[in-house]
Amino acid sequence: MNDLFLEALNSGNTSVSNLLLDNYQKLGMSNDEFLVYLQLQKESGRGNKFPEMHKVAQSIGFQDTDFYNILHSLETKKFLAVEANAYNFQMLYQKLSKLLEEQHTEEQNQHTENRTEELFNNIQQEFGRMLSPIEIEMINQWLKDDGYSSDLIQMALKEAVLNQAYSLKYMDRILLSWEKKNIKTPQQVQGNLGVTRQKQQSSQTNNLVETRSKPKIPITKLTNKN
Numbered sequence: 001m002n003d004l005f006l007e008a009l010n011s012g013n014t015s016v017s018n019l020l021l022d023n024y025q026k027l028g029m030s031n032d033e034f035l036v037y038l039q040l041q042k043e044s045g046r047g048n049k050f051p052e053m054h055k056v057a058q059s060i061g062f063q064d065t066d067f068y069n070i071l072h073s074l075e076t077k078k079f080l081a082v083e084a085n086a087y088n089f090q091m092l093y094q095k096l097s098k099l100l101e102e103q104h105t106e107e108q109n110q111h112t113e114n115r116t117e118e119l120f121n122n123i124q125q126e127f128g129r130m131l132s133p134i135e136i137e138m139i140n141q142w143l144k145d146d147g148y149s150s151d152l153i154q155m156a157l158k159e160a161v162l163n164q165a166y167s168l169k170y171m172d173r174i175l176l177s178w179e180k181k182n183i184k185t186p187q188q189v190q191g192n193l194g195v196t197r198q199k200q201q202s203s204q205t206n207n208l209v210e211t212r213s214k215p216k217i218p219i220t221k222l223t224n225k226n
Helices: 003-010 018-023 031-045 053-059 064-076 090-127 133-144 150-162 168-180 186-213
Strands: none
Touching: 018 090, 031 053, 031 064, 053 064, 090 133, 090 150, 133 150, 133 168, 150 168, 150 186, 168 186
């Protein structure tokens, strides 16, 4: 193993978040600005928090003027804060965090929208007809005002279909009964239905045992004897 290769191994590595790598352009950072960021991170990793700008510019083939313009742009965009003895990219990370939160919120909203659309389609399919404007408003009230989840309403639809009651009013009574029992998730619904069915089976079994245990009364044929 030659000395040049050993020197390369010992020169260290510069770590960069994949999240930043995937999103720096969405934040408004140019490729040149990102390259400067990487160079400053490299120097920081070596313990040089405030490197000589001429050497950094030279290492990436930039003229000093161009390099300073990029630094100024990073400051203007509030990616970089130049402190007394360090280059601070905390604002960049804050912007990245905010972007990720916005993306997550957008994904959640899209998921909710898809689930709501699926709910309306399922109800119309099970009822075998289009919903009226009043019925659509009622479902929206369940979702927005009453706070019922799409999954919970889907469970109420399932119970209504099992009972051959194709009516939102019937579903509303089911939802209200669950609300009184503080049932808010499909898992809780399944648990409640399991207990209810178990009680019904137990009651039927007890009735059967009671019927079988009753003494048999002999049936006699009554005839008129003259």
